[in-house]
Amino acid sequence: MKELKKFSAVRSFSHIYVEEEVKDHPLTLEILSKFPKAVKIQINHYKEVFCRPKQNFAVQEMSKKLILAAKKGRVIYSGPEVCQDFGNKNFYYTSPALNCIYSCDYCYLKGMYPSANLVIFVNIEDYFKEVENLLKQRPVYLSLSYDTDLLAMERIVPLVSRWIAYVRGKEDLTIEIRTKSANYSALSHLPPAGNVILAWTLSPSEVIERYERKTPPLELRLENIKRAIDDGWKVRLCFDPVLYFENWHLFYDNLITRTFSVVSPEKINDASIGVFRIPRDYLKRMRKTFPFSEIIYYPYVEKDGIYTYPEKIKEEIIGYVHLLLRRYLPPEKIFII
């Protein structure tokens, strides 16, 4: 057989799998209208495609497919311990989508899911119903974007705008939308909502270039943050995960100096610091699929089923980044994970 030296991967979202049940859902139709050339394939249940045996995450990342589905059963969960609750008692999270359009080397989704394909649950009305029921019992702090980057996908599916419209005026409900995107313009036409926190993850440019593939550069993220703040939105800065690598001190120093040269510290809602951490089983799976990532093969230590940096390094990282942030923010505005 003749060897072709090069091959081209099909563009992402070349194929869209649609659950029979949601084929006429307005959000499905809206998404499909944005990909007129995609091959549409009808399925019964998203797991038929998403949970097939032996899928290769690294291969699928070359050409991610889209799966449109309805999430059944519970859709809102109590917040996990490895995540920061920012002092909120009733911390919940939800996953309106599985997977992400970006591809960070350290992303735990690579170890958590059997597939790199992107699932979007279009039955947003069922999510709202469940929040409604929770609100009858207690106030709710809900993180919307843990297992994905929703704002990054806003132009594919306007879930963030729908959520903002839903939470507006609900005093007992606060939502956090975490992102690395530079997609604020998809929201900028909306008036700010006091119970919505836009949380931007920031990393040094060197980290973005090396390990946060397909994400926007730091300067663009900062520009977006500034615009959101100027428009009156609450903004959180997440220095999470902080990574340990050669000259990390210098790069995080530059990052934080640069951040606060663009953004006024007093306008920041709060900030968080967390070092890289990942459940044992996820890391194991990632090591199999991505044999040459220096993040994945770092000799972490395990504690209670979670791999992270050795205690000494962890303390050093947190201490140092905390010190850097303290130059600009009061201690009560800095949360450590």
Place this chain on the structure above:
Amino acid sequence: MFFIVTAFHAEAKPIIEYFGLKKVMKPCRFQVFVGESVALVESGLGIVASAAATSFLLTEFEAGAKDAVLNIGICGAKDSSFKKGDIILCHKIINHDTKRTFYPDIIVEHKMKEAVLETFSFPVNKEEYPCSIEGDVVDMEGAGFFETASFFLPPHKIHCLKVVYDHLDSEKVEPALVSELIRGKLPLIEQLMSSISSMNARVSEDLIEKESELLGIVSQNLKLSFTMTQQLKHLVRYYLARHRKLPEALRDFANVKVSSKNEGKVYFERIKEILRR
């Protein structure tokens, strides 16, 4: 290695000629033909035969991470949007009897049409068959092949390639015409195979494979335990991820032989230090 499963000799013949395959002269239930990078089996008609032959081929040749498998054959098309001789890369395969569905990952660019394949356990004539046909094209093997191949290989390495022969109107099957239709599509099939190979080479490049001999010697000479050997491999990957090649200092340890496990541990600590740099 590419494995190919066809139902009939008329389908296999042009492939055997194109890739210069030779018949395997071993007594066995199936006819098998092998070349440098392709091995083909003729299954015979039907879902079970195709499943059995697929399993046989992939087991016999110990299919692994670098291999892929294709089912190549003729099919009938439900409507006229597919013409006689069109080649179709199937993106969904339905087993008509069990209603199980299978989905290959289509990752590489190709120049074929795509469609849904439905596999029946009996010949289908559009006029006589009373129920609706879900697939765009119909055959009698694809689902058995795919379900079996999924035990061995990931979904981006399993594909059903079907060439339209008729429009489910019970046209008589002429072996010579079958061969001719398939022969005409072999350049396209070869292009797809070549792209799959290149994709495979990109993701399965594992630098540690080249160093496995060295790591084996070091582990043996330093009397490292299983856990320590695993740790060594992890650290080597960590080092390779950053530097792309191993430090010369590690090669020196291949010449060291220890007389006790404790002595080995001392050397192991030194190796760890080097690899963390």
